[in-house]
Amino acid sequence: MNDVTFETLPQSVGRIMQGAPFVLGEEEARAFEKGTWLDRAYPEDDVPEYPETLVEGFLLLSMLDAAARLAAPTTASTMWGLNYGLDRVRFIAPVHLGQRVLSTYETLAVEPKDNGYKVLRRCTFTVEGQDRPAMVADWWSLALPRGTVERARRQP
Template sequence: MNELPTGNEPLISEWITIDQPFVNRFADAILDHQFIHVDPERAKAEGPYGGTIAHGFLSLSLLTHFTRSAMPLPPPGVVEVNYGFDKIRFLTPVPVGSRLRGKFTLVSEEPKGGGKLRRFAVEVEIEGVQKPAVAAEWLVLVLEGGN
């Protein structure tokens, strides 16, 4: 199975920019068109954040994308399955136009279902902002083919 670097050093992804068309596509996909996400003029005039913000679930869902640049690819025959989350917190709103990246720290690894269950402390960071957009514990089940 794929091995992660030893030690407690976090793995950090590349940055991506969250623009309004991206937020609008996510709103369409999850059927959440609240004005603070999709209506820049109204969000600026009436919203609490001075403009549109990304959905919290958009920031959380980007963790799968962030793994591509932060973590080693699994070897052939190994699959990594989303097993769930613990302690998800949406700490800071993400203004449209922000850049985000993911930070992953392996907390533990234990045998599970013929594979390994990995627990990661994860954060979605906003460029230039000290407090992360999202903090959570992510559980990932690593299985070899046939399991």
């Protein structure tokens, strides 16, 4: 369980959280291809060397938020976050459909920003049983206290 609150966020630097393990299957891959228009861009699968079971890197990257959120749902009680961007993403080892992916999130920095904090996390996805990570991403988010939007709406 994640016991980090908005107030204690600055003290979370160095903390490592285990994300929710997940498996991507054919259904998720096809939905991703359709939602990102990859099915239109490559209608004839014109890259025969590309293994059918290989998970698209951007599909793997899109799992950052969900895997973190599913592992720590209590965070939402005191704060909410916005995607602030990525500094560095590397796809190091392949992930295939049906493989179980384990994720870790290490908080590297927490910096004041307006009414909240910019939070930098190093996110590492590894296929279960493998030593080498599949993906490493340095991901920034903007954490704001709950009620921020509501208070701003009430101001004249």
